[in-house]
Amino acid sequence: MIGSVVGMEHQVLVVDDDPMVSDVVRRYLEQSGCRVRLAADGSAALAAVAAERPDLVVLDLMMPGLDGLEVCRRLRADQPDLPVVMLTALGEEADRVLGLEVGADDYVTKPFSPRELVLRIRSVLRRATGSAPDPAAPAMLADGELLADTGRRVARLGGEPVPLTVREFDLLEFLLRNPGRAWSRADLLKRVWGWQIGDHSTVTVHVRRLREKIEHDPAAPRRILTVWGIGYRYEPEVTAG
Amino acid sequence: MIGSVVGMEHQVLVVDDDPMVSDVVRRYLEQSGCRVRLAADGSAALAAVAAERPDLVVLDLMMPGLDGLEVCRRLRADQPDLPVVMLTALGEEADRVLGLEVGADDYVTKPFSPRELVLRIRSVLRRATGSAPDPAAPAMLADGELLADTGRRVARLGGEPVPLTVREFDLLEFLLRNPGRAWSRADLLKRVWGWQIGDHSTVTVHVRRLREKIEHDPAAPRRILTVWGIGYRYEPEVTAG
DNA sequence: CGGTCACGTCATCGTTCGGTAAGACTTCGT
DNA sequence: ACGAAGTCTTACCGAACGATGACGTGACCG
Structure with missing residues (x-):
């Protein structure tokens, strides 16, 4: 329903x-x-x-x-x-x-x-309709130092602006909206790219590019984690609740 | 259960x-x-x-x-x-x-x-079911200190995350969902691996690896017990009530 | 028309996983 | 107590997987 x-x-x-x-x-x-x-x-x-x-x-x-x-x-x-x-x-x-x-x-x-x-x-x-604070679609997504302004489509890392491309922002936004859960590449392709079928490596590469920009040490990511054999998972810095 | x-x-x-x-x-x-x-x-x-x-x-x-x-x-x-x-x-x-x-x-x-x-x-x-962006609602399997978060595909032992591989997690998940009774290696091969035939030692080894990670003393397991001549059984720490 | 940028694809490389084999050890029946 | 059957443990290696760097294309801009 x-x-x-x-x-x-x-x-x-x-x-x-x-x-x-x-x-x-x-x-x-x-x-x-x-x-x-x-x-x-x-x-x-x-x-x-x-x-x-x-x-x-x-x-x-x-x-x-x-x-x-x-x-x-x-x-x-x-x-x-x-x-x-x-x-x-x-x-x-x-x-x-x-x-x-x-x-x-x-x-x-x-x-x-x-x-x-x-x-x-x-x-x-x-x-x-600019309805009151809507938990399902906030304009600002924040997790610790990381901030995504969905209005301006700009991310910030500790106040510093981080230039993200369209895809990178979409990907980050999705992950920020759906943290904690492991998503397969197929899921991400579908929900971020809007593709039903496609090359999974597309996701891999974009995750890498995103990590390059928002992880302090891209080789040892703390936010976008790899779930081996499954896909990726966004690990909130601050646990919700 | x-x-x-x-x-x-x-x-x-x-x-x-x-x-x-x-x-x-x-x-x-x-x-x-x-x-x-x-x-x-x-x-x-x-x-x-x-x-x-x-x-x-x-x-x-x-x-x-x-x-x-x-x-x-x-x-x-x-x-x-x-x-x-x-x-x-x-x-x-x-x-x-x-x-x-x-x-x-x-x-x-x-x-x-x-x-x-x-x-x-x-x-x-x-x-x-309309529970899309809800990180708090993935199915959790819990038994005492042991927790299996099927959404994150992460296990926790007293709050501490325990890294499990895909197979290990599948095995643990199955046992947690079907505790208390003994499962033969053939059963587990069928229901966890999806194999009809196969080497039983595969199960043995994976049980060993799983014990290594979730038992405080792998040599004297308290959760995944050996049922001699039969197979294995998950012993709930907390009896179902 | 070059130059730059975004982005999908590809090839390569290192890592992790997981099934298998082999030997040590334990349990059980006699 | 002894042998057989069952289980534990370790090591190994091929295969699957993910990370990374590079390339090609097309859009956009000066």
Whole structure:
């Protein structure tokens, strides 16, 4: 059970030309307590946004006519605060960077688990509606000397700014949000990269690069620990609770 | 059973026409604390879901009669929240098929490592039960001073972390979940290693290594006891109450 | 058009793991 | 007490795994 978004019922506009997709998405969103409208193409989407004033738009990247990027740009021009979650396929040229560039608040790669999508949407909604302190999506993640400012997407180590790339920050953010537990490379690929399949060494390398930046001694990491035969685990400096 | 199992015991339905596969999967899942039901084909699966109300379904894609896709669709129509993990042979069709069309929550390609499958299943269950970012809620097996944290895959002896290898942890976990009775080496080979046949000395050696790490005096073990002529038995420090 | 940066991939290398074998030791039946 | 069967202990070695450095590509910038 996905559970309802606390407090109010949100209205979500789902824009996708494939009914197969939009239908599944709608069912899941409705289940989680959202009102849902559908639009099959870009211009319908723009019209629907004007008419319905949704709280969030789920936008497929590849569509006939106005594609997701273009729709997103026009939305941004008009309503910069309207949260947008992008749907992209793996094979598509545009990856997340492109999506984020035009101002999407999050993206989900196809094929995705509907559950995952709903979680992302809820997270974006929570952030967007600026609701009170939300333990599920704090803007600042801190552990001892290490601080991750998810708003500015900047990390600090004892006050000193640490330049992290997009991937590195995503990875760190995920680990900080899910500390203590051992995550397999496949898990990380899926939840940080949004890939269902892929080369596990990608994770290995990025963990290494991240360690290089946030561990005092990268050869003997104290935060991002290797769980042999399993994956990695973030060890909180300060034990929660 | 000793050891407060913090975190609930899930029921999982495994659907596969190949007993070879489903049997191994079942053993691993049971070892990791799930109750398991088997179904050999699609219609049996649907019946079992209706009758048993499992928390999660592991579904083979290729099956005679109703295949995994069809089963998944019908499940979705009825119970959109029931998590499904797909088993697929490495193939090209998998991506398109699996992502949206049927809404599987994850999939694992054959051949797979049973351990990886169990990790995925746990991961899906965790998300599904909505306890995602909760580092305090992994299943803990405890007996007196000894603690096995299955989330972190770390054991503790009186608070002090004890580094265990994958096999050692698996073995300990099994014994903690099945204390008090004697297990033959063949049993352990089957249920911990997933082997039907094999050298019994493998077990002997691993028990030795485990004792070395968790017994105060490995020469006079108080937890993992030898049952002469039979095998081994985990002796709970605290008698179940 | 170079130069830089991010990032995925690959090859290599050192480490760890874990199964096996062999000998020492203990238990048990006679 | 003796031999046989069972168990413990140690050492070894191939295989699996992770760390590391380097390369190729594409995006972005001057």
